[in-house]
Amino acid sequence: MAELVNSPLGTRPSLGGTPKRRASMKVLMRNVREVVLGNLCFETWYFSPYPDNIIKGSRAKPTDTAVQNLTTLGGDGIKQDGIVCERLYVCPLCFRYTPDEVNYAQHIMFHQEKQKFGELMPVPDSAEKVYEWDGYVVWEVDGEAEKLYCQNLSLFAKLFLEQKSVFFDTGGFRYYVLTYTAQGSKGRGRGRKRASSGVDEPLFKTQVLGFFSKEDLSWDNNNLACILVFPPYQHRQLGQLLMAVSYKLSGWEWEGGIIGGPEKPLSTMGRKAYLRFWSERIARFFMASIFEKTTKRKTGFAREEMTVKDIGDRTGMLAEDVIAALNDMGICDIKPAKRKQKISGENLDTKVINGHSDAEEFEPAKMVVSRAKVLLWIENHKVDLVAPAREEGFLGEWALSDASDEVEEAEDQSDA
Known part of the structure; x- marks a missing residue:
């Protein structure tokens, strides 16, 4: 009988039994105990297939060459409790990762230098705005054009999602990233636990709060494949905002659009x-x-x-x-x-x-x-x-439906 061990997520069996059973249990158990995202430190919930040879190193460099590393997963460096990395530092902008605090601070300084010259964006340069309202912006990121960014984002998301299968093959997906820029606020967020990483506050004027992804071509007309609001920002109705944006982007409101829904089955x-x-x-x-x-x-x-x-x-x-x-x-x-x-x-x-x-x-x-x-x-x-996503906030082609509706209403009134 498997021996039971305590876990922050409940009681889980230890890695006993056959090799096949031990391999399956590694998927169920966390391999990272906590993460530092920017200046926020919080515990993880689930296993994520980060490369063991990177996250268990004591002086590993940030993953600038993560694409190569991500394709060579393996090793058996998992501890008896499943934890390979006690604390993983994740860049809040590009989501590159390292277990080393010093390397993390140096990586953050690189972004700060870019910020001084006005070259810093919270998302890849190729991203396009689809929604902007009251400091909140939703950006569309092409999973094919920005593979490294989307792979790193997916790996981070898996730490908090029990059911997620796409990490590396991001080419057929679009990622819609939610950011927030405080309007004239210079104070620090209340109740946030800071990590001693030497991070300056100006870097976080714009924060990435979460995202959802969708397939470019879904045979089931799914308008959403995966959604996550990062734990520090949950319980603020941001998930409702992302869901509303996903329905808007399905294009049901004008001719040629589709009626869809999230990919099923849904988790509890x-x-x-x-x-x-x-x-x-x-x-x-x-x-x-x-x-x-x-x-x-x-x-x-x-x-x-x-x-x-x-x-x-x-x-x-x-x-x-x-x-x-x-x-x-x-x-x-x-x-x-x-x-x-x-x-x-x-x-x-x-x-x-x-x-x-x-x-x-x-x-x-x-x-x-x-x-x-x-x-x-x-x-x-x-x-x-008031709907979570304001119609006035949609940009580009997504704003055209409102204009066409107004034209149709004007024509109807003139005919009457």
Whole structure:
């Protein structure tokens, strides 16, 4: 029987048993105890396939040649508790890494020198802004053009993600990196644990807070493959912001766009986060509908009847995600499908050919959404009626949909 050892993540079996079992257990156990990201020090959660020959060295250099090292993983330098590196220093800009504090400080000074000459960016130079609002910026980074950056970012992310499989083959992905620049704030963040790395505060006026990635070509129309808000910045609704950006980028709001969702299956925490996001998105949609109908009718309405497809089309969500959110919210009842009409023999043949053997056609079931239940759900869950991603913040091609909508509205009004 495996001996149990204590772990910050719970109780885990020690590395006993067969070689095959020991190899599988190495994947489950952390290999880095804590990381220093910029001037923040915090514990890791999961294993990440950092090269052992780099992270267990006492005087290793920052990984300027990490592409070569990343392709030669191996070695059996794992301790009995799984920890190879007690503390790993990770650059908050390029995400290169070293276990040596002195080398880390020298690497940071390199970025500080670039900052003096106005050459410092929080993301690779090739990155493009897709969203900017109130100090928050989302940058699009091409995984093919910036392989080293995306590989290092993925390795860092794996320390906090249980389910992540893409680390090195980043060519078919886009990475959307969230940064924040404090607006006129010179003070240090409260409650942050500083690492003694000789890091000056000006380097962190712009911070990388998290990211999400998506495939360039997804056969399942996934709009997101992986998402992470770094632990020091969690519980600030930043995950909701990244999710909202991912839905905007799927392009469902204009002709030729697609309706998609996150890659499934979701982790337990991922499903919880997405249920909240989907539910809030639906709640905002119905609140906008309430306002619109109240304005036109000069009175409120008690309920709204819509099909799942209608709700999905209006919110840019997959039918399965709409159903999951509505079930979780408990704001509606189901109006059963009813017979539409008896169809003719010719139509019947067509139905049979298409796989429908019923002789009668049915209208789809409708969701009867209660206005009172929507308002109560919003109140109980303290929902901000302002969407996490502001439409005015989208840039470039992503801002074009708003302009086209305004043109269409103007044309409709002129026709009327």
